[in-house]
Amino acid sequence: MSESKSAPHPHLPGGTGTGPAGGAALTPTTPARDPAAEAAALAALEAQEARLAEVDLLAPAAPPAPAAPAVPAAPASGVPAPVAPQISGGTKMAPLGKPLARPPVVAFDKVTKTYGTGRSAFTAIKDVSFAIEDYPGRGEFVSILGPSGCGKSTVIRLIAGLLPQFPQTSGSVLVDGKPIRGPGPDRGMVFQDYTSFDNRSVLENIAFGLECRGVPAAERLDRARSWIAKVGLSIKKDADKYPHELSGGMRQRVAIARTLILEPRIILMDEPFGALDPPTRTRMQDNLVELWREQSPTIFFITHSIEEAVFLGDHILLFSNSPGTVLKTIRVPPPDRPSIEMQRDPKFQAVVSEIRDTIDKLESSNRAGD
C-alpha cells in the first residue's frame, strides 16, 4: 500500500509549491523562444495558482490556522505536512505529501486544439494549462468537470495520444517531462462506450494487454482470473462469459480490470460510469477507490456529476464551454468512506453546493461576457 512506497522518494527542496500547478516545475517545458511569451505564460500560471488558492476547498468554512488539528491525523502516514485536511476523521488514503523533485506526471502548457482551417475552424480547447505533480507514494485523482462539449475528452485523448485529438495544435503536453508520441500501455484508458472485445470472453478480454506483451497463456490467464475478483466479478460465473452476456456495469468492470492489470502509471477515464444506474455507479466508485489505493496511479476522471467529482477526486479541474479552458482548479479531500456514506455527510454536501455555486457564477459571468 501507499506507505511502503512513499518513503524513498526525494522531496522538493525548500518546500516550494505545495499546491499543484507549481510554476517552477512547468517553466522548463516551455521552449525558450520568445522571452515575452514565456513571461506571459508564467504570469498566466501564477494567476491560475492564485485562483487556485482562492477556491481551496480543503478547509471549507473553517477558522484560519488551527482547524486541521481538530481532525485526527491520518493513522499510518509517513508523509510530512498533509496538505489535505479530511472532511472527517479516519482516512485510509495517505494524504498527498510534497511533490517530488521530478517533472509533473502530466503538464499542459497553453494547449490549444483547433480542427479545420479558415471559416470552418473549430477550437475544442484553448490555452489549457495545468500540471499534476508527482507525489510520493500515490498518484493524484483528478476529476475533470464541465458541461458537454467543453473539450474534456480532448484533454484526456491528448494525454492518451489518440487521433485526431492528438497532436495538439499548439502548446505542450508533457508526460513525465517528455512529449507524447502516441498511445501506449503506460497510459491506460477506460471509455464511456463499452469496448470489451465481443469475440473474447471476460477472461480473454482482461488478459488482452498481457497477451500483446507476450506473457505465456497460463500466466496471463491466472493473473486475469485474480483481476476478475478484484473488480467484483465472479471467477466461477463470469470468467467464460462473452460481453453480450454482461450488463453495462459488468462490462465497465472488465474494462477497468483490463486496464489496471497492466499497472499503468496514468489511467484516463472518459465518463466510464456515465451510462450506469445510480446504485451500480456508487458501487463502481467504491471499487475504483479501492483499486486506486492499491495501485496508486494518477487518474484522470471525466464526469458530469459534481458529487462523483468531489467524492473521487483530490483535485477538480473545472472546464468552461467551447472553446474549453480550465476555469478553476479546486482541491477537495480524498474519499475516506464508501460513496453513499460520504455523500450523506453535510460537509460533503456543502462542498458540492459550493462547487455548484461556483459553476453557476462562472457560467453566468461567462454568458455576460459573450
Add this chain to the structure above:
Amino acid sequence: MASTSEPAVPRPPPWWRTLRADPPVEIRVAIGAGLVAFIVMIWWLMTRGDAITAVISPSKLPSPGAVVRSIGSLGDHLAEGIFATLERVLLGVVLAAIVGVVLGVFAGTNRAIGSAVAPLVIFLRSIPMGALLPLMLMLFATGEKQKVMFIFFAIVPFVFSDTVKAVSLVPERYVETAQTLGASNRQILGKVLVPLALPDIVTSLRFQFGLALGYVMLAEAIATTSGLGVMLNNNERLGNIEQNYALLFIIALLAFGIDFVIRFFQRGVFQWRRDL
C-alpha cells in the same frame, strides 16, 4: 363471461391486431404450407388429363405426379451431377475467398492498397457475369479450369469489397482500446480487426456461394460433360421437361441446404454474434 366482482386484468391485443407481431409458430407453418398446397393444387388442376384435355399442355407444364416420378429416372446421373457441380463451385469460392479476403483485409486496414485496387475492383464488379464467359473460354479452353476461373472472377470482386467493408466497419473504439493496451498495429490487425470482421466476411462468402451456384449453371451450358447444368441442357434437347422441373426443385433444395449448413456452423463458431 367474467364475473363483475373480480377486477378485470387487461388482455394483450391479439397478434393479428399488433403491428409486426409474429403469429404462433403453428400458424406460421400452417400459412406457409397452406400456400404451397394451394399452388400445387392449382398446378394439379391445370395439368389434369391428357395432352388434349389438360388446360396447360404437358409439353409446357407436366403434372406434379409426372415430375415426382421423373426424379427416379434421374438415377445415378443426379449424384454425379451434384458432385461435379459442387466441386467446381467449391473450388471457385475457396480460391476467391483466399484472394479476396486476404487482399480485402489489407485494403481495409491500409487505405493506400485500397485506393490502388479500387479501379480494378470497380471494373470487375461492373462486368455482367455472362460477358466474362467467352473470355474464360478463350483463356482456359473448355476444361474444369475454365469453369472454376469463371466463378472465381465472377465473385472475387464482391468478396473483396465485402471484406474491406467488414474491416472498415469494426468501430474505431476497439482499435483505440487495443492501442492504449499496448497492441502493435500487427497485433491490432490479427487480434482485433480480423476476428471482429470475420463473421461478416463469412456471411459474404455464404451469399457468394449461393450466387456461384447460379453462375456455374451458365458455365456448364457450354461444352461440358457432367454437372447439373449439363443435365438441364440435355433435358432441354431431349424434351424431358418433367426432369427439368424436378432438377430445379432439387437445385433449390440443395442451395437452401448448403446455406443452412454454413449458417449453422457460422452460428456455432461465432456465438458472440447473436444476429447471424
